[in-house]
Amino acid sequence: MATLRLLGIAAAVSLGAVGLAGCGQENGGGSVDGSGKTLDVLIGANTNKADQFRSWQAHIADAFKKQTGADLKFETFANANDELSKIQTSVVAGQGPDVYQVGTTFTPTAYSTGAFVKFDKSMWNKVGGRDRFVPATLGISGPNDQDEVAVPFTDRPYVLAYNTDLFKKAGIDKPATTWDGLLEQAKKLTGNGVYGFATGYADNYTPWKFAWTMANQAGNPLVDGNKARIDDPTVKKAYETYFGWLTKDKVVNPAAVGWNDTQAAADFASGKSAMMLMTTASSKVTFDASAIKGKYEYAVMPTVPPGQSTMPAGGSPVSSIISGDNLVIAKYSENQDLAAAYIKLLTSDDEQINYNKLFGDLPANAAAAKKVEDADPSLAPVLASASQAKSTPFTGAWGDMQLALTNVVVQSRQALSGGGVSDSALQSALAKAQKDAQASLDRAAQSK
The missing domain is CATH 3.40.190.10 (Periplasmic binding protein-like II)
Structure with a gap:
């Protein structure tokens, strides 16, 4: 009941701020053998760019298959209420998607349920390392740097x-x-x-x-x-x-x-x-x-x-608030290493740049963000805003x-x-x- 209480109507609003699924490809991951397995990922459908979104899903599924041998199953939600229902059902039942994409303002609520994996040094290494991310995007990964559950995926400073x-x-x-x-x-x-x-x-x-x-x-x-x-x-x-x-x-x-x-x-x-x-x-x-x-x-x-x-x-x-999308892994998942490989792929340099080109969101990956800024100086004010962003109360x-x-x-x-x-x-x-x-x-x- 505590979980339901924390996820209640509050999440219905915050979840609506969740952005679209991230794009991704690069040469990350690859060491996990997922042959014969399927990773279940919950993301928000991009109805404004439906064709690009379908292409991205096919692209990332193909890249993930080549790296791990595993298949991807995308579950999408059409709106906040739809997403809330899926998350409540899965968290309470202890089964469902392995990876959830959540908005930054929902991350504190997700953390408070205790239903998602905490990222210690070992887990951070599995997704490519904590130091690969723009420092400001980590500001709402957890209440402190010892209790983090969320990996930054996209950065949307205002x-x-x-x-x-x-x-x-x-x-x-x-x-x-x-x-x-x-x-x-x-x-x-x-x-x-x-x-x-x-x-x-x-x-x-x-x-x-x-x-x-x-x-x-x-x-x-x-x-x-x-x-x-x-x-x-x-x-x-x-x-x-x-x-x-x-x-x-x-x-x-x-x-x-x-x-x-x-x-x-x-x-x-x-x-x-x-x-x-x-x-x-x-x-x-x-x-x-x-x-x-x-x-x-x-x-x-x-x-x-x-x-x-x-x-x-x-x-x-x-x-600005610290704004964007984060990726979290369910504790009940039996595919946590595979989930980490998926996150490593999505947050790799090439995939972050690819997603930026498709949908416009800035990379959370620092190296990719620098490349995007160098290629388009008009985005410098956006990156400057990111450096002055502050997290909502955790x-x-x-x-x-x-x-x-x-x-x-x-x-x-x-x-x-x-x-x-x-x-x-x-x-x-x-x-x-x-x-x-x-x-x-x-x-x-x-x-x-």
Whole structure:
């Protein structure tokens, strides 16, 4: 029951942040004899690039067969609820997939179940060595470097994209490094059918990241030991800023109240907005196939919180959550060495670069990341953001807390459509989020 409690509805949100399966090939692995065996892997289906995804599956299965003699069985999930059901069933029953691909924000919840293999020196060596990864991507592999369960697979640090033509016409050199400064630029860029910012208020996964980022920059990590800190002025200021772009400052298209990130990206790609906020390197594939190809660049998002011109005392210059996909191995698996060989293959230099070319996500493998950066200098800001990224709190309660932060936006959308969220309504929503978050932290503490 403890496992189910930890995996509950919180995971439904966090799991949705899980990205697509990773790509991979290179000359990793090969020493494990898997003849006659089949490795079962659970991954998320990529419906946006279905043909490429099918090709990648066939490619990686062929490479794995050549290296180990084993077959691959891919189980895919279509959405968060589907994935949650598969994971709950398997973990509780003690049978199912050998390897799970999970999003970084779900890793603490996965860790708290105790259902996945811990990576000691021997296990790290089996997947090619811990030192092969970009250091920042290891920040959420476990609560500390002695208790890690997750191997980094993809890296998706958040940045902003900006239209260089629109910036030049407005006489602006580059995006500001403070949120207040960026807002002033957005106001200057808004007009004649163009808006300063593109973002999706109805997206299932992005809105809470604005609150988390701005609060952390102001010195509030949202969790202090076993105490939630959502009912804090820094969080209220973050939501007021985020909502205000749409209702008070009017630098966002009013239609964005119903947009997800895909729609926001399409708006930016059409040249109807000057900046796309909270995007990742994977957007490059979309932007380079649009009218703005060669007319946009990436930049690190502001690291100074709203209402401040410099970093406040106790603040943290965080640019992004540690974001991406991790790979974990089930304890019940009878094919753990084979699972390690699969992970070694996916995180090898060649396969990481191959995946980047197919889907745009940055490699977690340091050597591959360096090659990608050298080949495309436009990604330098994305890698810079990765170096300034910070992990979400490593607690099994984080999924529920993420849901609570998301619900503040969900509960406010009707008011946003009507012109604005009142102070009392926002206070009430934050109080509810605080109560729910604290209850989840208390349950997590009791289950230890």
